[in-house]
Amino acid sequence: MKGFLATLLSFCFFSSAQAALLLEFKSKHENGSLHLLGTKQSFNSFGQGLKIGYMGNYILTGLSFDQNRTYFNEGFSSQTGKIYSGGGIGTFLGFHFWDRLRVETTYLNSALEANSNDEFRYFGQYFSYGLGLRLWKGFMLNYSKFNNQYTQSENDETGLTLGLSNNIKTEGESISLSYILVIK
Numbered sequence: 001m002k003g004f005l006a007t008l009l010s011f012c013f014f015s016s017a018q019a020a021l022l023l024e025f026k027s028k029h030e031n032g033s034l035h036l037l038g039t040k041q042s043f044n045s046f047g048q049g050l051k052i053g054y055m056g057n058y059i060l061t062g063l064s065f066d067q068n069r070t071y072f073n074e075g076f077s078s079q080t081g082k083i084y085s086g087g088g089i090g091t092f093l094g095f096h097f098w099d100r101l102r103v104e105t106t107y108l109n110s111a112l113e114a115n116s117n118d119e120f121r122y123f124g125q126y127f128s129y130g131l132g133l134r135l136w137k138g139f140m141l142n143y144s145k146f147n148n149q150y151t152q153s154e155n156d157e158t159g160l161t162l163g164l165s166n167n168i169k170t171e172g173e174s175i176s177l178s179y180i181l182v183i184k
Contacts, residue, residue: 021183022060024051026142030068032172036076043170045070051092055182064092064106066126076168081116088126102132102140110148119157122168124150130174138180147171 030045045068053062067087075081088111094104106128113121130144150168154161 020055022051022053022055022062023181023183024140024178025049025181026051026176026178028066028068028142028174028176030070030146030172030174032146032170034072034076035169035171037166039076041073041076043070043072043172045086047087049176049178053092055096058095058097060092060094060096060102060104062092064088064090064108066108070112075114081114083115084112085115086110086112090126094132100134102134102142103130104132104144105129106144110150112150120153120155122150122164123152123154123161124148124168128174132178134180138182140178140180142174142176142178144174144176145172146174 026049028045028047028049030047031042032045033040033042047066047068049064049066051062051064053060065087066089068085070084070086072082072084088108090106090108092104092106094102096102106126108126110124110126111121112124126146126148128144128146130142132140132142134140148170150164150170152161152163
């Protein structure tokens with residue numbers, strides 16, 4: 001990751017290309033459903049994120065860091081807690097048009113951990129796609145659809161990381177307000 005950031009910064013500061021360093025801070029709300037063994041329950045999630053990347057004439061790409069707190073209607077699997085901490089680290093790729101509209105995809109390696117049992121967590125893959133609209137100066141209103149497949153569990157007491165016999169799937173939509181800072 002250090003190599004990626006060094007390469008990104010060198011492109012932004014030492015290249016003759018029309019490129020800039022992109023920093024985006026966001027606050028988001030997710031609403032979705034969890035599917036496990038034929039059951040379905042809804043959840044709400046609140047969080048924040050940071051994107052660090054490259055912004056060219058029409059393209060933007062880089063690293064994405066997300067953190068959130070998720071509230072389920074009831075516990076699931078072997079966990080009885082209803083409040084979970086989650087998030088992930090990954091990449092994003094997008095295109096921007098007319099200095100106002102953005103189309104973007106994001107992929108994260110994600111984690112979900114019950115607040116009542118911080119020795120047990122799930123790992124998965126998060127994918128989203130969506131639109132962003134610049135409201136004023138650097139402020140953006142963003143809407144996206146997401147899917148997340150949790151495929152592994154980890155237990156700190158035993159030290160075991162195991163594949164889940166039944167994947168935990170979450171899906172839903174996210175709305176966020178973000179601020180973009182572009183450094184040329």
